[in-house]
Amino acid sequence: ITSEVVDRVYEEYMGDAESPAQVRDGLLDAMGDVYFVISAVKVARYHRDAGNPVYFYEFQHRPSSVEGVVPEFVKADHGAEIAFVFGKPFLAGDV
Numbered sequence: 001i002t003s004e005v006v007d008r009v010y011e012e013y014m015g016d017a018e019s020p021a022q023v024r025d026g027l028l029d030a031m032g033d034v035y036f037v038i039s040a041v042k043v044a045r046y047h048r049d050a051g052n053p054v055y056f057y058e059f060q061h062r063p064s065s066v067e068g069v070v071p072e073f074v075k076a077d078h079g080a081e082i083a084f085v086f087g088k089p090f091l092a093g094d095v
Contacts, residue, residue, distance in 0.1 A: 013029055013030040021073065059076050060075045062076060
């Protein structure tokens, strides 16, 4: 990895971070991209190249049910969209 690549990555995720919270958010974005986004994009491209339609989304809505349970900086955890897609009778007891 060249220093130019390192500089670009740093600028993308850290930019001009001035607080520990901004550094944390930049690191979380970087780690999320490394562990989730890059591999998901690779798989999506394989499906596309095989002639299949591919749809990609990013869910960022913070569910009200996580209030007081997860830190404020967490917007939506992995799998948080499931309750929105399929309903949430299992969370509220309203079957």
